[in-house]
Amino acid sequence: xxxxxxxxxxxxxxxxxxxxxxxxxxxxxxxxxxxxxxxxxxxxxxxxxxxxxxxxxxxxxxxxxxxxxxxxxxxxxxxxxxxxxxxxxxxxxxxxxxxxxxxxxxxxxxxxxxxxxxxxxxxxxxxxxxxxxxxxxxxxxxxxxxxxxxxxxxxxxxxxxxxxxxxxxxxxxxxxxxxxxxxxxxxxxxxxxxxxxxxxxxxxxxxxxxxxxxxxxxxxxxxxxxxxxxxxxxxxxxxxxxxxxxxxxxxxxxxxxxxxxxxxxxxxxxxxxxxxxxxxxxxxxxxxxxxxxxxxxxxxxxxxxxxxxxxxxxxxxxxxxxxxxxxxxxxxxxxxxxxxxxxxxxxxxxxxxxxxxxxxxxxxxxxxxxxxxxxxxxxxxxxxxxxxxxxxxxxxxxxxxxxxxxxxxxxxxxxxxxxxxxxxxxxxxxxxxxxxxxxxxxxxxxxxxxxxxxxxxxxxxxxxxxxxxxxxxxxxxxxxxxxxxxxxxxxxxxxxxxxxxxxxxxxxxxxxxxxxxxxxxxxxxxxxxxxxxxxxxxxxxxxxxxxxxxxxxxxxxxxxxxxxxxxxxxxxxxxxxxxxxxxxxxxxxxxxxxxxxxxxxxxxxxxxxxxxxxxxxxxxxxxxxxxxxxxxxxxxxxxxxxxxxxxx
Numbered sequence: 001x002x003x004x005x006x007x008x009x010x011x012x013x014x015x016x017x018x019x020x021x022x023x024x025x026x027x028x029x030x031x032x033x034x035x036x037x038x039x040x041x042x043x044x045x046x047x048x049x050x051x052x053x054x055x056x057x058x059x060x061x062x063x064x065x066x067x068x069x070x071x072x073x074x075x076x077x078x079x080x081x082x083x084x085x086x087x088x089x090x091x092x093x094x095x096x097x098x099x100x101x102x103x104x105x106x107x108x109x110x111x112x113x114x115x116x117x118x119x120x121x122x123x124x125x126x127x128x129x130x131x132x133x134x135x136x137x138x139x140x141x142x143x144x145x146x147x148x149x150x151x152x153x154x155x156x157x158x159x160x161x162x163x164x165x166x167x168x169x170x171x172x173x174x175x176x177x178x179x180x181x182x183x184x185x186x187x188x189x190x191x192x193x194x195x196x197x198x199x200x201x202x203x204x205x206x207x208x209x210x211x212x213x214x215x216x217x218x219x220x221x222x223x224x225x226x227x228x229x230x231x232x233x234x235x236x237x238x239x240x241x242x243x244x245x246x247x248x249x250x251x252x253x254x255x256x257x258x259x260x261x262x263x264x265x266x267x268x269x270x271x272x273x274x275x276x277x278x279x280x281x282x283x284x285x286x287x288x289x290x291x292x293x294x295x296x297x298x299x300x301x302x303x304x305x306x307x308x309x310x311x312x313x314x315x316x317x318x319x320x321x322x323x324x325x326x327x328x329x330x331x332x333x334x335x336x337x338x339x340x341x342x343x344x345x346x347x348x349x350x351x352x353x354x355x356x357x358x359x360x361x362x363x364x365x366x367x368x369x370x371x372x373x374x375x376x377x378x379x380x381x382x383x384x385x386x387x388x389x390x391x392x393x394x395x396x397x398x399x400x401x402x403x404x405x406x407x408x409x410x411x412x413x414x415x416x417x418x419x420x421x422x423x424x425x426x427x428x429x430x431x432x433x434x435x436x437x438x439x440x441x442x443x444x445x446x447x448x449x450x451x452x453x454x455x456x457x458x459x460x461x462x463x464x465x466x467x468x469x470x471x472x473x474x475x476x477x478x479x480x481x482x483x484x485x486x487x488x489x490x491x492x493x494x495x496x497x498x499x500x501x502x503x504x505x506x507x508x509x510x511x512x513x514x515x516x517x518x519x520x521x522x523x524x525x526x527x528x529x530x531x532x533x534x535x536x537x538x539x540x541x542x543x544x545x546x547x548x549x550x551x552x553x554x555x556x557x558x559x560x561x562x563x564x565x566x567x568x569x570x571x572x573x574x575x576x577x578x579x580x581x582x583x584x585x586x587x588x589x590x591x592x593x594x595x596x597x598x599x600x601x602x603x604x605x606x607x608x609x610x611x612x613x614x615x616x617x618x619x620x621x622x623x624x625x626x627x628x629x630x631x632x633x634x635x636x637x638x639x640x641x642x643x644x645x646x647x648x
Contacts, residue, residue: 057159091127146218165221193464193590195612207259234286243612267432276325279307337373346390364396479603490515
């Protein structure tokens, strides 16, 4: 086994595990499919009672309150609760994954995380009705798969419809392991790009469009946005935030939520699961809490409350689901346990002080694998502690038997389970799923990636680009004149057609455009021998924000041959001091198409973006700043809010 690790690594071993499980699934699936088919009830009929049309979900040939769309949602919840068994109730508290046409590395990652794709057996056998979607299918393939699963759910005893969630799908360039670029949807900048635009109305418009595309394919919950703050520049997940400023993040988080949900939940809404309460930004040394090495969130600046601030406006305006993070807020409460096990955070702060009334759903796998601070507890004990803390639902988990057994033994009361399930079911009713859980597969192509949506996404990308520096002996170097000889490194040269003349060598160029992706150097120290930790340590970056010397050498060589325009994707801060000195123009992006970037460089529009966090001058300055304090490094090369225009 050691030789296998030596020659192929843990990532390759994960792929082997995936292949074995996939092969086993091919053998067992036909049997399981037949078993499920014969265990299901009849189709839910559409009937009429006293002029009310309804779906007879429990197949009893009469109109129940929970089937009556004219009844108040709270009354429908109570009627359904009264008909549910304990097993059916606890099934609502699980939120595992489904994979639809996954790419192989992504499937390997989620198998390692304990989030493997499911078949209909979890709906039938475990009464699970919440799943999060992973994969790289087309929108139509998503709709087809989810319709099939909804039809299975409709034939269970009570016909409770599924609620399907997803990580971000709309980023023009994928920002990291929890954001995906699915080509069939419209393309937009990352959250940091929206923060750079400073346009709250644009943020809400994105939410409206993304929600329409989600609902068109059968998705009803967004596992986003992140309201965490990018106060620690080394943290890998800065890519998913709105930057370092609490007020800006709060405004954007609220607009994002209102765009997706609307003023109230309806059959057109998508719920936002805002994360990661009470703020996952102040990671010690910037290490990520997916790994044991990053389990500690620290507050050397005594700035805990600042990280809670971005959640408040969304909570006050109808937030329905919230997700705590993996980490431990060190010495901020009466016990150093992870957020999902901490009663002072989930009950005293979130519910009692902030007034949150919705669903608390854990981050993925906190019971089975990333139970920081309670590693010594059994799986059963972890469920008990998290429920006592205030958790309603478990991301990535699908083992309800522990909770069922604790209710039967008297360790948990039915009243406590009902409390969580009420919150969960209320969202389902208000989303209109009991009336219509299927989507129109024939209409998908007309409802997603429309020209209106495409144009809106392009406009958002344009507003997100930040012009950091624009030098010139007599006049600023940018914009470049059309027809200029250009050498391109790191971007698609075909996208420059119509702007400039692409040459094959830097020696022939008047300008060199040098693109650098988000800096993800090295590996984190995993601090664990578990397979998943070894795998993740090869994905998550270490704390080094400096570019490799070979990159700087290439930039220096380019600067000696022609005018150098350096473009850096900043979905994580980077040390830009040397690049700024070498470059005639320096541009920061947050996930944009190459064509949009060329439009800006050649003056088709005026850049207007502003940095959503500061750019430190050196790693020494990064090491000296405090994890919980925003923009506090010494002598940053660019400050928060910096951004030039061509008019300056």
